[in-house]
Amino acid sequence: MSAEPSSFLSVIRPMRDADISAVLQVEQAAYDYPWTANIFRDCLRMGYDCAVQLAADRVVGHLILSVGAGEAHVLNLAVSPAWHNRGFGRRLLRRALRQAERLGAESVFLEVRPSNAAAVHLYRVEGFRRVGRRRHYYPAPDGREDALVMRLDLRETSRSGRR
Template sequence: MTELRPLTDNDLAAVQQLDLLCFEGDAFASGWWHKAVSGQGAFASVAWQDDRLLGYCLFSRVLDEAELLRIAIAPDARQRGLGARLLSHAETALRESGTAQLFLEVRLSNQPAQQLYRRAGWQQSGRRKDYYPLADGREDALIFSRTL
């Protein structure tokens, strides 16, 4: 059975290791993980099964708004609905703590993520031209939002 819960200090090493795996060495700033543990400006949910971290999602928080900064599922645990469950768990916790509006940016080419967000009730609300760097140029970001 998969356990979904808020991030704790005990999760930090595993989260950072999964982050490196899923984002090919592009590690997310460690300060955000510590903010999420302390509840000061960030929130993260994790998914554990049999002493193994399967996924996480990380939001920044300001007043009644939150932005999804990262979501990742271990490669061998994908396509089983865990991303949707993890996102829903985090959204519920954010709503219960007073968050009313959610935002995120996603690469134009990242169709699986876009499908996840749309199925979860997010709507495209804008576009940032040339937002993400590529080896041979730049890629647009789609902006999604959701009211809780």
């Protein structure tokens, strides 16, 4: 994309069933092992916090957040590669953190591929810390890849006023 960030309107709004085909395009562009339409439909049906990032009148990113029992879990966050390095992933993540806090979560967890250096960097900069590893969590071309488990304590970040 050659448009400067200031030349288009960027909006995050709740995901709708009608967004699923556009969300799938982002998912398939962003990941070698994308979620299916049925998984996104199930997330909507289950009442997870599902959001889309719009720019230039199209879906360019999405987020799925589950909240319950004082914890939140970022289940999926993706931005179309054509729209990387414009702050969309950071905006989606910060929206997730605000929603988690608003819904009573004290901690937010996520899994990330160690090979996804950009995502690991984003999460660390936003205050997430590694708390574990899930062995053989993700499919990979040569078998399975571990996942880093990361956690953010919202009580700490709220007091520091980071967001």
